[in-house]
Amino acid sequence: MAQSRIPSEAAGSLANAFKALGDPIRLQLMSMIASAPGGEICVCDLTPAFAISGSTISHHLKVLKESGLVTAERRASWVYYRPQAALMRRLSALLDMPEPD
Amino acid sequence: MAQSRIPSEAAGSLANAFKALGDPIRLQLMSMIASAPGGEICVCDLTPAFAISGSTISHHLKVLKESGLVTAERRASWVYYRPQAALMRRLSALLDMPEPD
DNA sequence: AAACGGATTCGACATCTGTCGAACTTGACG
DNA sequence: CGTCAAGTTCGACAGATGTCGAATCCGTTT
Numbered sequence: 001m002a003q004s005r006i007p008s009e010a011a012g013s014l015a016n017a018f019k020a021l022g023d024p025i026r027l028q029l030m031s032m033i034a035s036a037p038g039g040e041i042c043v044c045d046l047t048p049a050f051a052i053s054g055s056t057i058s059h060h061l062k063v064l065k066e067s068g069l070v071t072a073e074r075r076a077s078w079v080y081y082r083p084q085a086a087l088m089r090r091l092s093a094l095l096d097m098p099e100p101d
Numbered sequence: 102m103a104q105s106r107i108p109s110e111a112a113g114s115l116a117n118a119f120k121a122l123g124d125p126i127r128l129q130l131m132s133m134i135a136s137a138p139g140g141e142i143c144v145c146d147l148t149p150a151f152a153i154s155g156s157t158i159s160h161h162l163k164v165l166k167e168s169g170l171v172t173a174e175r176r177a178s179w180v181y182y183r184p185q186a187a188l189m190r191r192l193s194a195l196l197d198m199p200e201p202d
Numbered sequence: 203a204a205a206c207g208g209a210t211t212c213g214a215c216a217t218c219t220g221t222c223g224a225a226c227t228t229g230a231c232g
Numbered sequence: 233c234g235t236c237a238a239g240t241t242c243g244a245c246a247g248a249t250g251t252c253g254a255a256t257c258c259g260t261t262t
Contacts, residue, residue, distance in 0.1 A: 001189065006132040012127040018128065022120025024112040031107040034198065043239065046203080056221055063219095065248055077229055077238055085198040088102065095193035097135065097186040124250080144209065156256095157251055159210050178208055178259055 001094045013068075017091055020067035025050060033070055034083040043079045046092045102195045114169075118192055121168035126151060127161045134171055135184040143179045 006014065011070060021027050023094065032039055047057050064070045069088065070081045107115065112191050122128050133150065134142055162182060165171045169183045170189065 001132055001135040001184075004132075005136055006129055008129060009126075011129050011132075015123055015128045016124040018119050019123025021118055023148070024109075024116040026218090027116045027119065027157045028107055028109060028112050031105075031112075032103050034102040037105050047239090051221090052241070053222060055223075055241080059127040059220075062240085074228085074239090079239060083198065085201065088196045089200075092193045092196035092198070095189045097184065097189045097193070099190075100186065126250090148209090153250090155209070156211080156253075160250075163210080171244060175209090175258085180209060 003099065006094070014091070014094070017056075017067045017069055017087060018098075020063050020069055023060065023063075025057075026050065026064055029057070029060055030064060030069060031081070033081050034088065036072075040073075040080040040082045043081065102198065107195070111184055115192070115195065118168045118188060119172055122166050123198065124164075126153065126158075127165055130158070130161055130168060131165060131184070134165075134182050135189065137184075141174075141181040141183045143181055146180060147182075 017092060021030060028050075029046060032046060043057070043061070046061075047054050061072070063069070065072055067083075069084055071084060073080050073082070122131060129151075130147060133147060144158070144162070147162075149156050151158060162171070162173070165182075166173055170185055172185060174181050175181070
């Protein structure tokens with residue numbers, strides 16, 4: 001963001017990723033997924049960390065998935081979520097401003 | 102985000118900043134403000150870059166201001182916006198994931 | 203003081219969003 | 233096969249959001 005102006009064609013999908021992070025629950029979900037040891041975390045470990053229903057957690061995970069910030073994989077009865085580091089780094093680079101002298 | 106889990110008290114205000122970036126118009130406005138030569142830009146230079154009304158641009162600038170991402174200063178007839186680099190860097194650091202080996 | 207121009211605020215409206223409980227899907231296991 | 237447990241999807245609903253034009257505010261200029 002510091003040097004480069006965002007082209008308007010890219011603004012939509014980038015804004016979509018930021019929008020996905022723009023909810024306190026989703027931001028914490030993303031934080032837990034991104035810091036998961038082994039690079040993945042089970043929904044069954046995410047759900048009990050919040051005071052909202054499982055269906056709402058599932059909805060938020062879907063938003064994160066559709067924004068490209070995470071991927072999901074089912075193994076046996078459980079579903080595991082992983083961060084998509086490349087997109088996260090892209091967003092990070094966008095916000096990286098030069099230090100004040 | 103890589104190493105640290107976001108405390109739930111901080112999640113609200115951080116999510117608010119991400120939410121402010123979660124609209125294509127606002128993301129492009131932020132991009133223009135952050136890359137402005139001289140560290141500031143006049144609303145009169147922002148408005149003509151978009152195909153929406155001036156009142157809507159003003160609304161989006163208000164959202165960015167209330168999220169803490171920009172500040173505004175009036176000089177004579179014009180209002181100038183500046184990026185708040187500290188918050189931008191904070192968000193950037195949050196999304197910075199380690200490179201894959 | 204009156205008129206003008208840049209910018210914000212207001213009121214209205216259609217659409218989107220977060221939440222819930224109920225219903226459904228999918229795999230495991232007796 | 234029948235049941236159970238983990239997740240997702242569905243339908244509904246209150247509240248938030250993006251947009252516009254009209255009204256207003258605040259300096260400048262005549």
